[in-house]
Amino acid sequence: MESNGRSLVEKSLIARGISRRDFFKYCALVAGTLALPTSYGLRVAEALEKKSERLPVIWLELQDCAGCSESFTRAAKPSAADVVLDLISLNYHETLMATAGTQAEKLREDTIKVGGYLVIVEGAIPSSEGDIYCTIGGKTAEQILHDTVKNAVAVVSVGSCSSFGGLPKTYPNPTGAKRVMDLVKDKPILNLPGCPVNAVNITATLVHFLTFGKLPAIDDKLHRPLFAYGSLIHNNCPRRGHFNRGKFVREWGDEGHKKGWCLYKMGCKGPVTFSNCPLVKWNDSVSWPIGSGHGCIGCTEPDFWDHPLYLPVKIQEVSPPAFYPAVGVETEKPIDATSVAVTGAIAGAILGAVGAAAVTKNRHSKDGNGQSSGES
Amino acid sequence: MAQRVVVDPITRIEGHFRIEAEMDDNNVIRRAYSSGTMVRGIEIIMRDRDPRDAWAIAQRTCGVCTTVHSFASIRAVEDALDIRIPRNANLIRNIMIAQQFIHDHVMHFYHLHALDWVDVVAALKADPKETSRVARSLSSWPKTSPAYFASIQNKVKEIVASGQLTIFADGYWGHPAYKLPPEIDLLAVVHYLEALDAQRDFVKIHTVFGGKNPHPNFLVGGVPFPIDLTSDKALNADTLAIIQDAIEKMHTFVYQVYLPDLLAIAPYYKEYTKLGEGLGNFLSWGEFPVDDIRNVDSYLVPRGAILNRDLSTIHAVDPRDMGQVQEFVKHSWYDYTVGDDVGLHPWEGETDLHYTGPKPPYEHLDIKEKYSWLKSPRWEGHPMEVGPLARMLILYASGNTQAKALVERTLKTLDAPVEALFSTLGRTAARGLESAIYVNAMRGWYNDLIENIKTGDYTIVNTEKWEPTTWPTHAKGVGTTEAPRGSLGHWAVIDNGKITNYQQVVPTTWNASPEDQKGQGGAYERSLERTKIAIPDQPLEILRTIHSFDPCMACAVHMVDANHKTLGTTTVMPSIVVQLFSKANRPTKPILTIGDFQRK
Numbered sequence: 001m002e003s004n005g006r007s008l009v010e011k012s013l014i015a016r017g018i019s020r021r022d023f024f025k026y027c028a029l030v031a032g033t034l035a036l037p038t039s040y041g042l043r044v045a046e047a048l049e050k051k052s053e054r055l056p057v058i059w060l061e062l063q064d065c066a067g068c069s070e071s072f073t074r075a076a077k078p079s080a081a082d083v084v085l086d087l088i089s090l091n092y093h094e095t096l097m098a099t100a101g102t103q104a105e106k107l108r109e110d111t112i113k114v115g116g117y118l119v120i121v122e123g124a125i126p127s128s129e130g131d132i133y134c135t136i137g138g139k140t141a142e143q144i145l146h147d148t149v150k151n152a153v154a155v156v157s158v159g160s161c162s163s164f165g166g167l168p169k170t171y172p173n174p175t176g177a178k179r180v181m182d183l184v185k186d187k188p189i190l191n192l193p194g195c196p197v198n199a200v201n202i203t204a205t206l207v208h209f210l211t212f213g214k215l216p217a218i219d220d221k222l223h224r225p226l227f228a229y230g231s232l233i234h235n236n237c238p239r240r241g242h243f244n245r246g247k248f249v250r251e252w253g254d255e256g257h258k259k260g261w262c263l264y265k266m267g268c269k270g271p272v273t274f275s276n277c278p279l280v281k282w283n284d285s286v287s288w289p290i291g292s293g294h295g296c297i298g299c300t301e302p303d304f305w306d307h308p309l310y311l312p313v314k315i316q317e318v319s320p321p322a323f324y325p326a327v328g329v330e331t332e333k334p335i336d337a338t339s340v341a342v343t344g345a346i347a348g349a350i351l352g353a354v355g356a357a358a359v360t361k362n363r364h365s366k367d368g369n370g371q372s373s374g375e376s
Numbered sequence: 377m378a379q380r381v382v383v384d385p386i387t388r389i390e391g392h393f394r395i396e397a398e399m400d401d402n403n404v405i406r407r408a409y410s411s412g413t414m415v416r417g418i419e420i421i422m423r424d425r426d427p428r429d430a431w432a433i434a435q436r437t438c439g440v441c442t443t444v445h446s447f448a449s450i451r452a453v454e455d456a457l458d459i460r461i462p463r464n465a466n467l468i469r470n471i472m473i474a475q476q477f478i479h480d481h482v483m484h485f486y487h488l489h490a491l492d493w494v495d496v497v498a499a500l501k502a503d504p505k506e507t508s509r510v511a512r513s514l515s516s517w518p519k520t521s522p523a524y525f526a527s528i529q530n531k532v533k534e535i536v537a538s539g540q541l542t543i544f545a546d547g548y549w550g551h552p553a554y555k556l557p558p559e560i561d562l563l564a565v566v567h568y569l570e571a572l573d574a575q576r577d578f579v580k581i582h583t584v585f586g587g588k589n590p591h592p593n594f595l596v597g598g599v600p601f602p603i604d605l606t607s608d609k610a611l612n613a614d615t616l617a618i619i620q621d622a623i624e625k626m627h628t629f630v631y632q633v634y635l636p637d638l639l640a641i642a643p644y645y646k647e648y649t650k651l652g653e654g655l656g657n658f659l660s661w662g663e664f665p666v667d668d669i670r671n672v673d674s675y676l677v678p679r680g681a682i683l684n685r686d687l688s689t690i691h692a693v694d695p696r697d698m699g700q701v702q703e704f705v706k707h708s709w710y711d712y713t714v715g716d717d718v719g720l721h722p723w724e725g726e727t728d729l730h731y732t733g734p735k736p737p738y739e740h741l742d743i744k745e746k747y748s749w750l751k752s753p754r755w756e757g758h759p760m761e762v763g764p765l766a767r768m769l770i771l772y773a774s775g776n777t778q779a780k781a782l783v784e785r786t787l788k789t790l791d792a793p794v795e796a797l798f799s800t801l802g803r804t805a806a807r808g809l810e811s812a813i814y815v816n817a818m819r820g821w822y823n824d825l826i827e828n829i830k831t832g833d834y835t836i837v838n839t840e841k842w843e844p845t846t847w848p849t850h851a852k853g854v855g856t857t858e859a860p861r862g863s864l865g866h867w868a869v870i871d872n873g874k875i876t877n878y879q880q881v882v883p884t885t886w887n888a889s890p891e892d893q894k895g896q897g898g899a900y901e902r903s904l905e906r907t908k909i910a911i912p913d914q915p916l917e918i919l920r921t922i923h924s925f926d927p928c929m930a931c932a933v934h935m936v937d938a939n940h941k942t943l944g945t946t947t948v949m950p951s952i953v954v955q956l957f958s959k960a961n962r963p964t965k966p967i968l969t970i971g972d973f974q975r976k
């Protein structure tokens with residue numbers, strides 16, 4: 001669509017008062033989020049400018065709260081409008097689409113027929129009692145998911161519900177909720193957990209896909225992209241210095257709380273949670289949970305809901321020095337200010353694996369339901 | 377013969393929702409049936425948890441009105457444990473709740489509702505110069521040059537020409553029920569995009585106080601973000617500036633874009649002042665306490681009920697009164713031990729899930745039997761409407777001067793009588809008008825917060841009852857709030873430090889409920905009656921009225937017990953209130969800065 005020598009993207013940006021320079025800036029920023037050198041910004045810009053057809057996308061909302069869709073609308077660089085008008089053709093999205101009913105369902109079916117589209121899934125998939133806990137257009141969520149991914153190039157789960165089952169799957173999982181990975185076996189799947197997912201990670205993933213023609217690198221267990229979930233919050237937390245020196249908030253509103261000391265003793269899950277929150281922050285980088293005085297609740301980890309919010313997690317040592325226990329081994333070692341607590345070189349579900357077991361065990365010891373993730 | 381139109385999914389709402397409407401030979405709806413088609417089971421997940429954690433789980437009931445369930449939850453726990461929150465915390469909560477209102481209403485109007493009235497494709501026929509002229513006549517909002525409108529129009533042209541219409545694909549464009557001149561279509565399309573950008577700044581209030589949005593963090597007993605003007609890790613001059621900036625941006629947007637657009641569009645759809653009424657019964661829990669939620673008389677939005685359009689009487693309502701609220705399951709997929717003809721007060725409620733609908737995939741629901749995952753809450757036996765219209769009517773009926781001025785101004789613009797409020801358009805207008813009231817009030821709370829901080833009061837939380845050892849072995853409480861979509865209540869029972877029963881009665885359950893045992897339909901069902909559908913397979917008219925309620929199905933259907941056990945449920949109501957402008961609620965600027973509002 002190169003008319004008048006200008007690309008679709010460029011014209012659209014100009015129409016909305018965004019200069020070419022700003023466009024390059026945002027491309028560099030996305031490159032940064034993707035943990036690529038800023039020089040890749042140029043490559044991103046070139047790729048986006050060359051697109052004459054927008055990538056068709058079907059966004060399914062299943063057992064969801066629409067929080068991830070809302071989060072997507074908070075995207076800044078590129079914004080949700082940039083994405084929807086310039087980068088992709090969002091052919092189906094219940095909350096945003098103009099049309100409804102049969103016409104809406106037909107749009108989904110037509111997109112499937114043509115193929116070559118990306119599927120984004122928000123929400124878990126219920127699967128007990130004949131799947132009647134979530135129907136759309138008279139069809140079950142599971143059937144819709146299967147039909148929709150049929151000709152897809154890849155599937156991106158946004159939020160913890162589609163990635164890991166999230167809140168619906170929390171003990172006692174009343175509706176038998178499942179995650180996308182339980183049901184879709186023959187497509188590349190990328191999980192962007194978070195409750196909700198941070199918009200920055202959706203747009204970066206889309207831009208990566210458009211630039212390089214493939215999904216970003218993921219870890220093989222939980223399928224989370226390394227650029228966003230490659231390191232522990234605790235390892236990038238500005239309060240880490242306080243942690244190391246044993247300066248903890250001990251009561252809400254105390255001096256330490258006012259001065260921004262470590263929230264570990266107030267239940268912060270940063271030591272067991274993989275996310276780029278401290279680096280990209282939220283809503284135009286205005287703040288992020290720990291920055292606003294509340295501990296991390298661990299929302300990017302499987303089964304995080306089974307951890308009481310204000311109970312400190314057990315710290316485990318996963319890498320050097322050599323005399324520390326091996327990966328995933330729970331220790332009773334009390335936290336001590338000088339210990340090098342956790343190094344997050346390995347992307348795995350520490351919270352789901354060990355911490356959750358500690359908590360859920362006493363809460364729901366009778367059955368295996370709602371126990372830690374099967375991942376670990 | 378009676379033809380049944382089915383709209384499923386109803387899009388541009390939160391969640392999964394279906395309408396089946398029976399029409400007569402002239403395509404006029406005789407009877408409509410609304411069905412919520414998704415459940416998750418949040419109340420049962422809540423059981424056995426630490427009450428201090430409940431807000432986070434409750435919050436995930438809905439990602440659109442992302443804070444309201446947290447507030448209802450925190451208030452329920454604070455009520456049960458008798459925790460009084462500090463002044464700063466109350467002011468910050470008021471600001472956060474009001475931010476939610478403005479954000480939600482602006483997004484609802486532009487992104488969920490506008491396309492029912494605005495023909496995106498017709499905007500291509502507009503003369504950008506004329507759009508510019510119209511825009512300048514409406515408001516002093518700066519982005520109004522002909523070149524600006526032309527450039528966006530070209531952008532839309534290209535999208536249409538590309539054949540990839542993205543979210544605008546297959547809208548009912550060209551439908552005869554679209555009545556706007558193309559110039560106003562274009563204006564609205566441009567503001568659709570601007571609103572999408574503007575809302576990002578609104579939510580920064582939640583980000584500062586709660587770390588992120590959607591789903592910011594909260595704290596039982598107060599708020600989690602400390603205050604210390606000398607610390608860079610607390611609420612200080614810098615972070616306060618972000619709050620003030622966001623409030624001012626909201627104020628400008630509401631007065632210079634939202635209200636003028638509303639009043640520019642409404643006159644073309646005056647037939648919708650006579651359609652879509654629904655019940656004529658309205659309920660509000662009330663919101664925005666001056667200091668303490670227990671001081672119901674101090675609320676900015678009063679608590680009360682209106683019956684049969686009678687604005688002369690505001691009935692007292694009390695959420696603790698076991699006699700006032702009952703939920704029925706005659707047409708809901710639940711079983712009651714007492715049978716289907718008896719209602720249960722929520723505290724004695726049962727949630728025994730029992731799907732008896734058709735096996736999917738299905739064409740039609742069996743509307744003679746059970747047909748929804750929503751229960752039917754009733755107040756003293758009456759189905760009630762909750763939401764912006766209920767609040768505006770109760771504000772208006774109780775003599776709120778801002779509300780009166782705004783309503784009268786609107787009716788004058790529409791050249792319509794007060795009865796016009798009881799309609800689809802009245803509901804849509806009420807949403808804009810109450811935004812104006814709250815955005816003014818936010819300035820007041822912000823100033824009060826500054827004043828209070830200046831006195832050296834940095835207290836953000838009351839921690840006396842933080843430790844479970846300080847709690848009674850048995851306690852129960854109720855927390856109410858007004859969500860953008862209407863009245864919300866959570867009821868919590870706490871035994872030995874754990875939640876043993878947790879119930880939510882949410883706005884969309886009131887509004888979208890199926891018929892009860894007396895055959896009384898809910899507000900959605902009743903509001904569709906008498907509406908003529910011009911083109912049955914393009915039921916634009918249904919969308920208009922249903923969207924005017926701003927449905928939120930994730931909120932509405934949240935109760936499941938997979939083991940078919942009994943869960944308690946909920947209830948309703950307190951007293952009537954007239955006192956509106958206590959000090960903290962009073963805007964600091966003149967109340968009616970209608971300013972740009974319809975500037976001629």
Ligand code: SF4
Nearest residue numbers: 234237262263268270
């Ligand atoms: S425990 Fe939490 S607040 Fe403390 S350093 Fe780690 S991530 Fe930061």
